[in-house]
Amino acid sequence: MMQKLKEQKKINSETCKIDCSSFVDLADSYTIEIFNETSLRNEPIKKVVINDGTKHDYIFLLLGSYSYDFIQNRKIEIGDNASVNFYYCFLAEKSFTLNLEYNIRSNSKVTHNIVYQTKGNQQSSVNEVFNYLGKNSEGQFICEGVALDEARVNYNSTIVVDKKTLKNKADLNMKLHLLSKSSSGAVLPALAIKSASAQISHSAKIYNFTKENVDYLMTRGLNMHSANVLLKTGIFKVFINKIKKYNLDVLNSFYAN
Amino acid sequence: MNNVKIKKNIHQIDEVEYSKKFKKGLSKAVVESVSADKKEPQWMLEHRLECLQIFNELELPKWGPTLSDLNLNEIVYYAKTSDAKARKWEDVPVEIKDTFDALGILQAEAKYLSGVGAQFESTVVYHKLKKELEDRGVIFLDLDSALRSHEEIVKKYFMKCISPRLHKFAALHGAVWSGGTFLYVPKGVKIVDPLQAYFRMNSANMGQFEHTLIVVEEGAEAHYIEGCSAPRWGVNSLHAGCVEVYVEKSAHFRYSSVENWSRDAYNLNTKRAIIKKDAHMEWVGGNFGSQVTMLYPCSVLVEPGASADHLGVAFAGRGQNQDTGAKVIHAAPNTSSNVVSKSITRNGGISTYRGEVIILPVARNSISNVKCDAIMLGDNSESNTYPKIKIENNTSSVTHEATAGKLNETDIFYLTSRGINESAARSLILNGFINPIAKELPLEYAVEMNRMVELELIA
Structure with missing residues (x-):
């Protein structure tokens, strides 16, 4: 295993000091972090460096119950010619705040996928900044989640394209489904573009599942509750399918419940 | 008095004689003098003084374009050319009449307008409404006159x-407002042709604070257009107007504006409408001139079935910062809103869409759509989008889409392969880009807007 790692341009996960029962698995070309128990609070900024030319999948799971609200700042440096897929799944029972800052250099491809569920009186907050610093990089940033009960979701995402950059592309897509009367959400999908050669787009949608979706499933024999559950779990199913090759039992069992 | 100059464009200076012009700077004495000069009722003076106090308490906005170069002590807060307001153009001083003639106001009135108002500096110099509309109870006056004749x-x-507490410039406006329009459309009256007001700021360091107050009663319909311009002095001037619109049950109102202030003007305007049951409000705006613009028309949908459309286009060239957008507050069930914003930036200009859609818990089954597109020309341009969406019930939906980028090279290639030269192809694409908004303006304004885009491209 170690030999194999040395042969690869593997991820360099710096200052990864996390006082919890998590593990960082630096296997062939992916990293998995799972937070699911014990105390987490105001962790220092975690810096992740994806070296030049690296191809990598980075999976981050926040699951189950823990004693305190989860708060973390992450700074992610993506080198030249890297190709990285980030997968974040938040199925926690406490409030969480995650601040992410990506610095993307030249000729890289980045996908960033977030799925989440918030419930009870959870307050979830994700603040992302995607800084384009080089040229010819492409990014696709997707975030989809559901809010139940009295949960509140804040999601801020900003794509920043620096003045001296060239021909970068980015697409940001945010969806939030409010599934109970008292749930609420606020999103801010922002763009700050200082290079005319950039091609940037974003979209955001906050809504409940459409009547057509629910009606369709009900005509197939499901009751309304089951139809809603199926649509909700469908969001996570799509996400799990993307990372199923990693055979994440912990996520599969969590999803099954 | 100097001779009248022949105007070549709207940013040239008109030399006129003032019957009253205050010294630079703002004080309690200035506010009291404005009120005294207008012979206002006591409540208005008290309101002005309260606003002045709020202005002194509030700070400059900490967001948006920097206003550090705007020295409020260097602004002239009140100037007027004459005590009399004309109802015939022949009665307007010839040098001012020439200005509005050059701007095409006289011709427009003759051709297609229901009524016209013209403001020069702090006061309205001309106001007229068609007789048949007067007979139907429509009131179209300058606000100073309306305060005397329709005080209640x-x-x-x-x-x-x-509210003057909304921000510092709303408070400033409340303290020193002067001129503007009062439009009252009685129940059920439908005005076919638009009404128009034109605001001209002529002096160096001038501040213009016109107040537009519009009430459209139940079932009524009207379209009101505002145009603005100022000459280029090389020193800062300030426009901090307010537009208040009340759209009553089942009424329909369209407010169009083309703001083309000179490149040394700060345009810090506030516009807001309250829209009632099944009523509809449309904001159509074009922002071309000014050094800094901060303009975010706001619709408050307060009763079921109310709806609002916001259409805006902004053009930012060298040295310009166009910070525009829209705000919609859904405060009742079954309300809907639609926001479309377009911007073109070139040669180091900055354009920003800054918007907010709020759907309150009571506003169940509400819908809002927001779409922003930006085209960037040249290397140093900047385009920003800050669309804030807040939704507090689960039966409503909000969608937002935005794009930013340069002109599509494939489109240009397609047009050039059809025999159109590159410059014309670019112009054609840009005119197509702003067309969804230009087509909502009266033809004269749409043509003018297209021409402005072409002129900016040539420049």
């Missing part, structure tokens, strides 16, 4: 929609 209506609505 003005008192009922004045700055109820825009």
Whole structure:
């Protein structure tokens, strides 16, 4: 295993000091972090460096119950010619705040996928900044989640394209489904573009599942509750399918419940 | 008095004689003098002084374009050319008449307008409404006159929609407002042709603070257009107007504006509408001139079935910062809103869409769509989008889409392969880009807007 790692341009996960029962698995070309128990609070900024030319999948799971609200700042440096897929799944029972800052250099491809569920009186907050610093990089940033009960979701995402950059592309897509009367959400999908050669787009949608979706499933024999559950779990199913090759039992069992 | 100059464009200076012009700077004495000069009722003086106090308490906005170069002590807060307001153009001083003639106001009135108002500096110099509309109870006056002749209506609505505590420049406006339009459309009256007001700021360091107050009663319909311009002096000037619109049950109102202030003007305007049951409000705006613009028309949908459309286009060239957008507050069930914003930036200009859609818990089954597109030309341009969406019930939906980028090279190639030269192809694409908004303006304004885009491209 170690030999194999040395042969690869593997991820360099710096200052990864996390006082919890998590593990960082630096296997062939992916990293998995799972937070699911014990105390987490105001962790220092975690810096992740994806070296030049690296191809990598980075999976981050926040699951189950823990004693305190989860708060973390992450700074992610993506080198030249890297190709990285980030997968974040938040199925926690406490409030969480995650601040992410990506610095993307030249000729890289980045996908960033977030799925989440918030419930009870959870307050979830994700603040992302995607800084384009080089040229010819492409990014696709997707975030989809559901809010139940009295949960509140804040999601801020900003794509920043620096003045001296060239021909970068980015697409940001945010969806939030409010599934109970008292749930609420606020999103801010922002763009700050200082290079005319950039091609940037974003979209955001906050809504409940459409009547057509629910009606369709009900005509197939499901009751309304089951139809809603199926649509909700469908969001996570799509996400799990993307990372199923990693055979994440912990996520599969969590999803099954 | 100097001779009248022949104008070549709207940013040239008109040399006129003033019957009153205050010294630079703002004080309690200035506010009292403005009120005294207008012979206002006591409540209005008290309101002005309260606004002045709020202005002194509030700080400059900490967001948006920097206003550090705007020295409020260097602004002239009141100037007027004459005590008399004309109802015939022949009675308007010839040098001012020439200005509005060059701007095409006289011709427009003759051709297609229901009524016209013209403001020069702090006061309205001309106001006229077609006789048949007067007979149907429509009131179209300058606000100073309306305060005298229809004090009760003005008192009922004045700055109820825009609180002086909204921001520092709303408070400043409340303290020194002068001129503007009062439009009252009675129940069921439908005005076919638009009404128009034109605001001209002529002096160096001038501040213009016109107040537009519009009440459209139940089932009524009207379209009101505002145009603005100023000459280029090389020193800062300030425009901090307010537009308040009250759209009553089942009424329909369209407010169009083309703001083409000179490149040394700060345009810090506040516009807000309260829209009632099944009523509809449309904001159509074009922002071309000014050094800094901060303009975010706001619709408050307060009763079921109310709806609002916001259409805006901004053009930012060298040295310009166009910070525009829209705000919609859904405060009742079954309300809907639609926001479309377009911007073109070139040669180091900055354009920003800054918007907010709020759907309150009571606003169940509401819908809002927001779409922003930006085209960037040249290397140093900047385009920003800050669309804030807040939704507090689960039966409503909000969608937002935005794009930013340069002109599509494939489109240009396609047009050039059809025999169109590259410059014309670019112009054609840009005109197509702003067309969804230009087509909502009266033809004369749409043509003017297209021409402005072409001129900016040539420049």
